[in-house]
Amino acid sequence: DAEWEFLLPYLSLMREDAPQRAYSLRDQFNAMRYVVKTGIQWDFLPHEMPPWRAVYQQMRRWFEAGVFEEIAQDLRLMVRLLEGRDEQPTAVIMDARTLQSTPESGGRAGYDGAKKKKGSKANIAVDTLGNLLAVYITAANEQDRDQVAILSQRVQEVTGSNVEIAYVDQSYTGDSAADQAKASS
Numbered sequence: 001d002a003e004w005e006f007l008l009p010y011l012s013l014m015r016e017d018a019p020q021r022a023y024s025l026r027d028q029f030n031a032m033r034y035v036v037k038t039g040i041q042w043d044f045l046p047h048e049m050p051p052w053r054a055v056y057q058q059m060r061r062w063f064e065a066g067v068f069e070e071i072a073q074d075l076r077l078m079v080r081l082l083e084g085r086d087e088q089p090t091a092v093i094m095d096a097r098t099l100q101s102t103p104e105s106g107g108r109a110g111y112d113g114a115k116k117k118k119g120s121k122a123n124i125a126v127d128t129l130g131n132l133l134a135v136y137i138t139a140a141n142e143q144d145r146d147q148v149a150i151l152s153q154r155v156q157e158v159t160g161s162n163v164e165i166a167y168v169d170q171s172y173t174g175d176s177a178a179d180q181a182k183a184s185s
Contacts, residue, residue, distance in 0.1 A: 004029075010067050023050035031055040073158060076131040088162035089127035092155055094172055096123045096147070098140045110139030123147040125155045125166075133158055144171035149183060 004026060011025050031049040035042060042052040049055070062068060077087050101109035101119035111118045121142060125134040134154035136147055155163055166172075 007071065010071050011062065013061055013065055013067075023054055025058075028055050028058045032059045072132060076127070076133075079129065079131060080127070083129060085129070088159045089129075089133070090162055091128050091165045091167065092125045092133060092163050093128065093167045094123070094125045094148075094151060095169060096121050096144045096171065098122075101140075110141030112140035115140070123151050125151050128167075145173065148172060 007029065008025070011029060027050050031045055031052075032055055034040075034049065035045065035055075042056050045052045045055065080087055080089070098112040098115040098117045098121050099119045100117055109119055110121075112121065117140060119140045121138050121140045121144075123136045123138065123144060124132070126132055134151055136151050136154065138147060152163075152166070155166075
């Protein structure tokens, strides 16, 4: 119930009693969480939940409205404040991970010779507490250092250009990567 009280203001894109609302937001949100947690296909939602089409359409509305990004950012700010930190970080950690491809990966899949995997690469930036700031997905064969500009730009957007330093491994270093990072700050 406490979790729902926190989420409700973010999820309410229209009044709960709006005439076009056939199913409660809470039931739709719980059904969406069920899909995410179990990994089932939408049309396999249990019958006691709202119809999958209604849940899917509501989830798309939330995505298009940026609801989940807003929730994640506000939770990050609260965690930082509870830890006695400033709201916005001044340092980030950047790294990448290659994820095995699936048939749905399509043209995004590439081969990462270092990891010996075909798939996609998630370039991730977190604050020093490990809270997610930005993610950028590429084909696995893309070089990490080529993603510095867009990752840095996204980090600066969500932190209000507050970040001054990034901790990175060797794959994010070099003159090109440094120039990209300076250009985005």
